[in-house]
Every structure is written in structure tokens, then in C-alpha cells.
Amino acid sequence: MSRILALVRLELLRLSRRLWIQVGVVAGLxxxxxxxxxxxxxxxxxxxxxxxxxxxxxxxxxxxxxxxxLGSAALNLDARTGHxxxxxxxxxxxxxxxxxxxxxxxxxxxxxxxxxxxxLQAGSLALGLGLDGPLAVHTLAVGEGLVLAMLAASAAxxxxxxxxxxxxxxxxxIVAQAAVNLRAAADQGLIGTADAGVRALYYxxxxxxxxxxxxxxxxxxxxxxxxxRVEINQNTVSVPASGWDSVAWTLAWCxxxxxxxxxxxxxxxxx
Amino acid sequence: xxxxxxxxxxxxxxxRYHGGPExxxxxxxxxxAPGEGLLVSGAxxxxxxxxxxxLLGMVAHxxxxxxxxxxxxxxASRGRVGYGPQGDRxxxxxRVREAVVxxxxxxxxxxxxxxxxxxxxxxxxxxxxxxxxxxxxxxxxGARRLSLALAIVGDPxxxxxxxxxxxxxxxxxxxxxxxxxxxxxxxxQRPAGLAPALGRRIVLVDGVVR
Numbered sequence: 001m002s003r004i005l006a007l008v009r010l011e012l013l014r015l016s017r018r019l020w021i022q023v024g025v026v027a028g029l030x031x032x033x034x035x036x037x038x039x040x041x042x043x044x045x046x047x048x049x050x051x052x053x054x055x056x057x058x059x060x061x062x063x064x065x066x067x068x069x070l071g072s073a074a075l076n077l078d079a080r081t082g083h084x085x086x087x088x089x090x091x092x093x094x095x096x097x098x099x100x101x102x103x104x105x106x107x108x109x110x111x112x113x114x115x116x117x118x119x120l121q122a123g124s125l126a127l128g129l130g131l132d133g134p135l136a137v138h139t140l141a142v143g144e145g146l147v148l149a150m151l152a153a154s155a156a157x158x159x160x161x162x163x164x165x166x167x168x169x170x171x172x173x174i175v176a177q178a179a180v181n182l183r184a185a186a187d188q189g190l191i192g193t194a195d196a197g198v199r200a201l202y203y204x205x206x207x208x209x210x211x212x213x214x215x216x217x218x219x220x221x222x223x224x225x226x227x228x229r230v231e232i233n234q235n236t237v238s239v240p241a242s243g244w245d246s247v248a249w250t251l252a253w254c255x256x257x258x259x260x261x262x263x264x265x266x267x268x269x270x271x
Numbered sequence: 272x273x274x275x276x277x278x279x280x281x282x283x284x285x286x287r288y289h290g291g292p293e294x295x296x297x298x299x300x301x302x303x304a305p306g307e308g309l310l311v312s313g314a315x316x317x318x319x320x321x322x323x324x325x326l327l328g329m330v331a332h333x334x335x336x337x338x339x340x341x342x343x344x345x346x347a348s349r350g351r352v353g354y355g356p357q358g359d360r361x362x363x364x365x366r367v368r369e370a371v372v373x374x375x376x377x378x379x380x381x382x383x384x385x386x387x388x389x390x391x392x393x394x395x396x397x398x399x400x401x402x403x404x405x406x407x408x409x410x411x412x413g414a415r416r417l418s419l420a421l422a423i424v425g426d427p428x429x430x431x432x433x434x435x436x437x438x439x440x441x442x443x444x445x446x447x448x449x450x451x452x453x454x455x456x457x458x459x460q461r462p463a464g465l466a467p468a469l470g471r472r473i474v475l476v477d478g479v480v481r
Contacts, residue, residue: 006376014364082361085329086421089354089431090374093344269288269330271358 003092007100015108028062028116036123047127049222052135055120056214056226059142063113064173067146070105071153072166075265084270098262102154109150113143134213141211144250148206149173151257158264176206184239185232206253212241276340278429278454279303284334286325295321296478303454308445308469311458318478319458320357323433327354338429350378355422357434359414367417368393368402375424392424397440419444432457442468
């Protein structure tokens with residue numbers, strides 16, 4: 001365990017010095033501030049909607065960009081440039097190296113999400129809205145999807161180059177979102193003969209987590225970029241909030257992807 | 272009298288990348304007893320680095336490799352090898368001292384021993400005065416010295432040097448490691464003065480010992 005902690009600390013140190021990560025985290029904080037300022041220009045209920053809409057867009061789009069960027073280079077570059085080789089030569093095992101590289105990236109991603117969430121909560125307080133419980137729950141819900149995307153990109157990064165790993169991570173998130181949307185459409189009888197296929201897909205692939213807040217905003221068509229209205233055959237799909245089963249299912253997928261990271265690096269030549 | 276236990280023992284080692292048709296290294300037998308040194312030389316692409324990577328478990332290999340009696344990669348063999356990698360990006364994103372402290376921590380444990388061992392290795396590799404530098408500031412010589420520091424920190428029983436430069440510090444550390452009963456394995460295309468310091472030499476040609 002002490003070796004894993006040493007590796008996580010080492011990789012955190014390296015990540016914290018990367019300019020693009022510093023810029024990304026600070027830009028997220030700045031955008032959260034912008035969301036607060038924009039919300040301040042609205043009154044009453046519109047103010048709350050505006051803050052939540054801006055915050056949700058930041059958490060999804062900014063978070064996804066950060067997650068993909070972090071995951072896509074988690075293992076491939078350091079395995080090629082000699083960093084992992086020097087760690088193995090110092091006594092680290094491959095699973096320990098994976099734990100260090102992926103664990104440190106998880107900490108950065110979760111830390112960034114929490115910092116952005118905290119900024120939004122501070123803004124909510126400053127606007128006189130009090131602490132926003134539904135937005136806090138939404139932050140956690142989005143966070144699970146971001147962790148999924150990051151781990152998918154990380155797992156792919158053990159065998160392919162960063163661009164391909166990034167595409168894989170983003171695709172995994174899109175598939176997870178599609179599974180949720182299609183299942184909701186099927187439940188509303190909007191899919192037709194493909195019902196069985198959609199339900200099967202839902203029980204195979206991971207799922208993004210829909211928070212009660214975003215489900216309600218999407219229904220009113222005020223969720224913005226984070227949850228635009230879903231239409232199938234000109235019919236609006238109402239996507240319900242996820243249950244705990246989906247939370248657990250996606251968590252299981254995250255664990256599977258973390259194991260795939262270790263499996264992918266197990267046989268890979270390391271410089 | 273029985274033979275002394277080998278620090279490094281490899282039998283019929285074969286390294287093959289991505290299941291390619293031709294192995295990068297094949298049929299290599301090595302045995303390094305305590306106090307012994309071995310220079311692996313050969314032209315670029317002869318398989319020197321592949322041999323070291325196979326011996327250290329960085330690439331999949333066939334054959335048997337053990338370090339101090341334990342299979343390479345097994346918990347018992349970890350932390351008993353000091354590896355000085357080739358290239359100059361193996362410690363990217365770190366300061367010089369941080370890289371050596373990390374190697375010491377992975378090899379030995381934690382606490383004051385680690386810091387002391389790291390400072391000692393930095394001084395012996397001639398890097399004490401640049402400990403706070405980012406490794407990206409090091410020139411080629413600095414990178415080779417950092418590689419040496421990573422290999423010798425904590426005085427491991429087996430020191431493996433990939434493409435070391437022949438500084439007086441390098442030769443002194445090879446001698447010191449052998450004198451305390453360790454074994455030293457170095458691979459170099461232009462060995463210069465390494466051969467006398469290491470004692471034995473093999474030449475790789477197309478992945479085979481000649």
C-alpha cells in the first residue's frame with residue numbers, strides 16, 4: 001500500500017505541474033463564476049434555473065473535456081517515454097503503476113468537479129438562493145459519468161495512442177447516454193419494434209446518471225446544453241431520474257474499466 | 272565448493288515484441304555472481320536494450336530469469352534492482368531530487384532513510400547542486416547522471432545501466448557496487464572505458480550473443 005500511495009503522490013505532483021490541467025481547472029472556476037454572474041441578471045425562479053443550467057453545462061462539457069484529456073494519456077505516453085520503465089526498475093509492479101497513474105487522475109478529476117461545484121454553491125449562497133441541494137446531487141450524478149468516461153479512456157490508453165483512447169472514452173459516454181435516452185423512449189412506446197434491442201442494450205452497457213434536478217429541467221425544456229430536449233420520431237422523450245440500480249450498475253462498470261486498465265498494461269512492452 | 276548464489280540468472284532468454292516473427296533477443300544465458308560485472312555491447316538495434324528490458328520484466332519474455340533466486344517481477348525480487356534507463360524523458364514533470372526520492376521510496380520504504388539515500392545518490396552522481404531543477408532543464412549529460420543516480424540510490428544488489436556515459440562517477444560506482452558484493456550489468460553501444468570496470472563483456476549481434 002505504501003508503494004501505491006507513493007506512486008499516487010508522485011503522479012499527482014507531475015499532473016499538478018501540467019499547464020493544461022492548471023488552465024482547465026481555473027477556466028472551470030472562471031466559467032462557474034460567469035454562470036453565477038449570468039444568473040444574477042435574472043430574477044426569482046429564473047435565477048435558480050439560470051444558475052443550475054450554467055452549472056450543469058459546465059459540469060458536463062468542461063468535466064467531459066477534462067476527463068477525456070486526463071484518461072486518454074493515462075498510460076500510453078509514460079509507457080513509451082521511459083517513465084514507467086524507471087518505476088518498474090525501482091521496484092513498482094505494473095498494477096501498482098496503474099493504480100498510481102489512474103488513481104491520481106481520478107483525484108484530479110473529482111477534485112476539479114468538487115471545486116467547480118463548490119464555486120457554484122458559493123454563488124448560490126451569494127445570490128440569496130441558499131445552498132443548492134439538487135445541484136449538489138447533480139454534481140455527484142454527473143461525476144459518476146465523468147469517472148466512467150475517464151476510466152474508459154484510461155483503459156484504452158493502455159493499448160492505443162491518446163487520440164484513439166480519447167475517442168473511445170467519449171464514445172463510451174455517448175453510448176451510456178444513448179442507453180438511458182433510448183430506454184426512456186422505449187418505456188414511452190416511442191421505439192416500436194426495436195424495444196427488445198433497446199432494453200437489452202440498457203442492461204449491457206453503462207448508463208449515465210440523470211439527476212432529479214436535470215430530469216425536471218429537461219421536462220420543462222430549460223436544461224440548456226447539459227440536457228437538451230430529446231426527440232424520437234418528432235415525439236419528445238421524457239428522461240426520468242436514475243434509480244440507485246443505475247448508480248450501482250455504472251459503478252460496477254467503472255470497477256470493470258479500472259481492472260481493464262491493469263489488464264491492458266499487464267502485457268504491454270514498457271520502455 | 273558450491274557456486275555462490277547468482278544475483279542475476281537468465282536461461283535461454285527470448286524477447287519478442289508484439290508476437291513479431293523475429294525475436295529481438297534469443298537464446299541468451301547470463302549469470303552474474305555477487306561482485307561480478309558484465310558489459311553488453313553491440314551495434315544500434317542489436318538488442319541490448321531489449322535484453323535489459325527482458326531481464327527486468329518490462330517486456331514479455333520466454334525463458335527463466337531470476338534476481339537473487341526470485342523470478343523477475345516477483346515481490347521478492349522487486350526493490351533489489353537499481354535501473355538507470357536510457358533517454359532523457361523518464362522523469363518528466365519532476366524535479367531532479369523528487370525523481371531520486373521516488374526511486375528510493377519505491378525501493379526501500381519511507382522516512383529519513385529515503386531522503387538520506389536520495390541525497391547520497393545525488394551527490395555520488397554529481398547532481399547535488401541541481402536537485403531542485405526540473406529534469407527538463409538537464410542537458411544530455413545531466414540526464415545520464417540522473418539515470419546513474421536512479422540506479423545506485425539505496426545501493427541495490429543488482430545495478431543495471433542502460434547506455435551509461437563513462438564519467439569517473441560511473442566507473443567509481445561500478446567499482447563500489449562490485450566491491451560491496453553487488454552485481455553490475457551495463458549495456459552500451461560505445462563502451463569506452465566501461466569494459467575494464469565491469470570485467471566481463473558479451474557482444475550482441477542481431478539479438479544473439481556472439
